[in-house]
Amino acid sequence: MNVLVAGSHGQVGRHATRLLAESDHAVRGMVRAESQATDIDDLGAEPVVADLTGDVSHAVEGIDAIIFAAGSAGEDVWGVDRDGAINLIDEAEAESIDRFVMLSSIGVDRPEDGPEEMHEYLRAKAEADEYLRESDLTDTIVRPGPLTDEDGTGRIRTGTDLAEDDAEIPREDVSRTLVATLGAETTRGETFEIAAGDEPIEAALRESLDE
Known part of the structure; x- marks a missing residue:
């Protein structure tokens, strides 16, 4: 499978790009600046320079699936986290790409319960998630809790109201x-x-979501 990682230079995106490069998948890492391309090449992926707020049609050519791990780090939540995602979803549909995996966030369904400084971000992500669900793409929306820089364990727990x-x-x-x-x-x-848990990731996705 040819997979595009949007936001491949970010912290989550780097991990995803490396993991895909180590797998049987072919991976293309989408970055915003030419200066970031060497880092993606070093991860074993094909770099492609494209801005989510502009033309991304060349980035999706020949792609079978997309992992959206991009984010504005709070600098432009409506332009990148919402509209950038929508732009890529539209291009995926135009290119007849079926699979789209969205990195979202816990709390998106209840932004008013989160810290005030997160309200706009969560609302922007909620609108992007809803747009994806209403598209013709086969979607998966993953909403992690607060992120840490600890080494991964390969084990998680899943839910809809953690x-x-x-x-x-x-x-x-x-x-x-x-x-x-x-x-x-x-x-x-x-x-x-x-969230972090005790169940191996593949088993948690296979068993917990099949209940």
């Missing part, structure tokens, strides 16, 4: 989950939250 204050998860395990969804039939058309 307590945010008990839902921390290493970025590496988020990336492993995003990659694992590509081959997990039970994740197709599903939206779910993840």
